[in-house]
Amino acid sequence: MKVWTWAGDAGTLADAGGLTAAAAWTGPDEVCAMTPQEALSQAEEARTAQRKFGFIECMILQIQAMFSFFKKKSPTLEVPSSAVTPTSPVAQTAAATPAPEQRPAQTEPAHAARQGWLDRLKAGLRKTGASITTVFTGTRIDDELYEELETALLVADTGVKATEHLLQDLKRRVKEAKATEPSQVKTLLADAITDLLLPLQKPLSIGDHQPTVIMVAGVNGAGKTTSIGKLTKHLADEGLSVLLAAADTFRAAAKEQLAVWATRNTVEIVSQQGGDPAAVSFDAVSAGRARGRDVVLVDTAGRLPTQLHLMEELKKIKRVVQKAEATAPHEVLLVIDGNTGQNALAQVKAFDDTLGLTGLIVTKLDGTAKGGVLCAIAREKPIPVYFIGVGEKLEDLETFNAREFAQALLS
Numbered sequence: 456m457k458v459w460t461w462a463g464d465a466g467t468l469a470d471a472g473g474l475t476a477a478a479a480w481t482g483p484d485e486v487c488a489m490t491p492q493e494a495l496s497q498a499e500e501a502r503t504a505q506r507k508f509g510f511i512e513c514m515i516l517q518i519q520a521m522f523s524f525f526k527k528k529s530p531t532l533e534v535p536s537s538a539v540t541p542t543s544p545v546a547q548t549a550a551a552t553p554a555p556e557q558r559p560a561q562t563e564p565a566h567a568a569r570q571g572w573l574d575r576l577k578a579g580l581r582k583t584g585a586s587i588t589t590v591f592t593g594t595r596i597d598d599e600l601y602e603e604l605e606t607a608l609l610v611a612d613t614g615v616k617a618t619e620h621l622l623q624d625l626k627r628r629v630k631e632a633k634a635t636e637p638s639q640v641k642t643l644l645a646d647a648i649t650d651l652l653l654p655l656q657k658p659l660s661i662g663d664h665q666p667t668v669i670m671v672a673g674v675n676g677a678g679k680t681t682s683i684g685k686l687t688k689h690l691a692d693e694g695l696s697v698l699l700a701a702a703d704t705f706r707a708a709a710k711e712q713l714a715v716w717a718t719r720n721t722v723e724i725v726s727q728q729g730g731d732p733a734a735v736s737f738d739a740v741s742a743g744r745a746r747g748r749d750v751v752l753v754d755t756a757g758r759l760p761t762q763l764h765l766m767e768e769l770k771k772i773k774r775v776v777q778k779a780e781a782t783a784p785h786e787v788l789l790v791i792d793g794n795t796g797q798n799a800l801a802q803v804k805a806f807d808d809t810l811g812l813t814g815l816i817v818t819k820l821d822g823t824a825k826g827g828v829l830c831a832i833a834r835e836k837p838i839p840v841y842f843i844g845v846g847e848k849l850e851d852l853e854t855f856n857a858r859e860f861a862q863a864l865l866s
């Protein structure tokens with residue numbers, strides 16, 4: 456499996472750089488099976504690459520790890536390279552990659568884009584950051600510091616269980632490090648939050664199935680349709696063919712809203728006038744199969760977990776999708792509004808009970824969101840956070856990185 460990047464030319468070149476570096480150390484037959492499964496293991500490979508192949512390849516791999524938007528499993532890349540006929544635009548671009556010395560300049564915009572996005576995340580979480588960092592402005596590490604920190608974490612929506620866990624873990628780290636300054640405690644807290652959040656860091660995998668069927672659910676106005684639009688853009692930019700299913704047949708103008716995204720991204724959409732959501736989903740998955748599309752994204756209507764008949768409707772959509780394609784849906788994503796506080800955790804639990812979630816998208820972390828709820832999710836219902844949204848624009852959806860998030864939370 457190969458981790459692909461989305462960040463425009465720079466991403467594609469970085470990706471190709473990964474292939475080049477891998478080819479050099481594994482031999483051509485293993486290039487196709489290069490398995491940097493997770494961004495972290497990629498970073499480790501990058502370090503190895505640095506020793507073996509010098510700074511340029513290392514930079515490319517590190518940037519590749521940093522900017523991975525989703526994992527793309529490309530069938531053409533799983534056979535011996537001698538038999539490879541790159542078919543996707545991404546693979547073709549990779550094959551035609553220019554000499555390595557041209558790459559570092561190309562990676563600059565990608566780095567700048569990620570930095571800009573991180574700045575927006577930090578700005579969104581500024582209030583939380585301010586109230587937590589105030590705790591470390593004193594001169595002593597004492598009970599009062601821990602009490603203030605407990606309050607700040609609870610106020611930041613971290614929840615009782617995650618707060619208790621973090622405090623316990625932090626005290627252990629402080630003891631081990633023999634820390635004496637409150638500023639050291641802040642650094643150790645960033646480490647503790649990173650470790651707590653790490654199980655949530657996982658890229659979305661595309662390509663194990665064709666089509667990969669992704670069902671998207673959530674409460675009203677959480678940001679489902681917008682996130683689908685942003686995701687479609689990134690998938691389409693990777694050369695993947697996407698088909699959208701307008702399975703929100705409930706809200707007025709819902710399918711028109713999705714159609715705008717379909718037009719904007721020049722992808723197909725399946726919708727029905729006043730149709731049944733399960734029927735639309737069935738048609739879309741069947742069409743996706745028949746037309747050999749890479750991804751089918753199913754947009755569903757917003758609903759509260761307490762609306763039991765509507766939760767049953769979601770189950771029905773899932774069942775009917777399975778009828779169209781036995782292995783589908785391959786991903787069931789819940790979109791949660793980052794401003795929902797502890798209620799987000801309740802939503803995760805309820806939708807998971809109903810649907811069996813495979814991933815989360817957390818939106819609106821640019822507003823008044825406090826961010827701590829991700830710690831609560833990590834502690835009580837650790838379902839991968841594939842993406843986080845920090846705005847309404849196309850570029851405002853990014854992959855979740857535990858370390859970056861912890862640092863943004865404490866900045």
Ligand SMILES: Nc1nc2c(ncn2[C@@H]2O[C@H](COP(=O)(O)OP(=O)(O)OP(=O)(O)O)[C@@H](O)[C@H]2O)c(=O)[nH]1
Pocket residue numbers: 673674675676677678679680681682703706709755756757758790818819820821822844845846847851
């Ligand atoms: N600030 C901000 N706004 C967002 C974000 N994601 C979505 N929105 C906005 O939230 C509003 C609702 O977004 P939708 O995508 O329509 O939400 P939805 O979950 O599809 O809504 P329903 O289909 O009605 O349940 C829109 O105004 C979006 O522009 C985000 O990350 N940040």
Ligand SMILES: [Mg+2]
Pocket residue numbers: 679680681703709754755756757
């Ligand atoms: Mg919607």
